[in-house]
Amino acid sequence: MNRTIQLHGFSKNDEMVFTSLLSLLSNKTQYQWDVVQNRAAEVVVIDVDNESDTEVIRNFERDGCKVITYGQPGLIDSTLQLNKPMRAAAILRCLAEVSTNVAVDKPNKPRENEVLSVPSQQPQHNIPVSTPIPTGVSVSYRLKRWPDPSILKATPGATRICAIMLKQVLSAEEIAESAGLALSSVREFIGNCDQKGYLDIKQRVSQIRTPPAPKSRSNPILAKLRLKFGARV
Amino acid sequence: MSELKLVITGTAGVGKTTAIHSLSDKPPIVTDADTTDELSEIKDTTTVAFDFGEIYLDDATVHVYGTPGQERFRHMWEIIAEGALGFILLVDARRKDPIADLEIYLDNFRQYIESTSAVIGVTRTETEGGQCIEDLYNYLEQKQLFYPIMAVDPRDKSDMSQLMLSLLAMLEYG
Known part of the structure; x- marks a missing residue:
């Protein structure tokens, strides 16, 4: 409800x-x-x-x-x-x-104006590269500090997200796109980091544009090294 | 067989040789000699050429080089750094001026790090590690440099793996 x-x-x-x-x-x-x-x-x-x-x-x-x-x-x-x-x-x-x-059975009062924005946190799958980013004001994040291991281990692909967020101020959608990870994973990671005060949170006006292509400079050697040192994704 | 190399650098006694031990699949080759200067107060031997370990993958071997820590062996640093895939900079939190220590290695390896990437591992953080890491982040921010910094124990394989994974993420996505 x-x-x-x-x-x-x-x-x-x-x-x-x-x-x-x-x-x-x-x-x-x-x-x-x-x-x-x-x-x-x-x-x-x-x-x-x-x-x-x-x-x-x-x-x-x-x-x-x-x-x-x-x-x-x-x-x-x-x-x-x-x-x-x-x-x-x-x-x-x-x-x-x-x-x-707030009583569970209390009906919501009628709304006189529109809902601002609280998107549902349903699990989401990887966003296709061609998905446009909506216009409007969006919230963007930059990582101020490399998180402690408990946060890195909580979300598969967290190290990858960190590398992307360390230099750039990006929205959750852009991070998910660059990392090739589900938006829900990125949101979970951002939530965990925010609780520890690791984030710079900024408001940014976004334009209609194609989101950044995945940034990976991955090569087979790096992928094998990642697996060797215990990466899950 | 492809050949790749990673470089671990930092001041004498910071834990480079130990870090290579933790990462290497075979006992590393070390080139230690007896210490002769003020370093002899904290350790008996020091690396004079380079330490060398190997990480085996299916069809490739990644070489891990540790630079000699003492600045009098500085001439070796460029030789080792040439062609490296990435850099692990170790900083000793208990030294007098960890920021100055980091600055030396960032400056010396700048041209190589800019074209690859780096991570910073802070060792001996038992007492003032948190503040040291905070100070290093502030220093990097002033310089508009963005590298992961984390507390590590070079003897701990899990810490070193986490450092390595961070470096790989920076190489691929940073």
Whole structure:
């Protein structure tokens, strides 16, 4: 069952980061969360650094909305709070808490505006090379630090993803395309890295274009060496 | 038979010979001699020409060369680096200035690394390894260089395999 969440007082960048993280985490949350642009959502996340009017929070609560506050650490006095900078683990914790309060049989309130974007986290297969990247603003990632072995071992092909993400700021779709891996694997890896703070997350305007061709300079010797040293893919 | 080579470099005593032991399919050939300078305080012998190991594949052998660590054998470095597939740079976290150590090897092997790739393994990280790795990443970022950095124990085959897999990924996808 889908649940609705609204972001209030968010900067465009934070909104994009939150929406992206929510998408990446959708296989780890109890419900599928849709980000909506109206006040009829079941949960609202309020950036209290930009919205200091406590009456606004009370209004949301009066409307039956569960409120999660988002702001600088130490400035928020709330049980449901997200500290800046935004971390996937904190989002998961807050959503788990509100999920226990949002009744399972409560119907979703009617949406007045469109859903922003939280793509389903269904397993996906390798994307064909010719698949166009949609236009619009996309979230892109760069790896700041080579992850620890536990993260590398969690996702087949993780080392390959790291090599691609270390130098370039790319969207999950572009990374999947370059690595020749399933988008779901890339999203899983990005989610794990984000929890450890290994990522630079940037908002980027993408154009209609053919995605980059797989970048591999693979040759049979390198492939054999990889197998020799224990690579799974 | 194709022949390929990888190069392991870094300061004297960082663990290059041990790393080759961990990667090689046969006991490596070592060219150690007694230490004669300040290095004698930390180890009895040092590599004077190069260490040499082999990794066997079905139809090919990959040679692994370790450069002599002491700078007085610098003239050997280019000879060893020529034609290498990739570079493993080892940095000792306990030395006085690991960044300066890394800089020496990045500068010396720059032309070779730019056309191939490199990974950086930080050894002896038991005490201040985390900070050392952070400092090295910051240094690389200032230089707009992007290489994997990871803590490794050269005696540990699993650590060395992970380092090798990272180098291979950088060669193929970086």
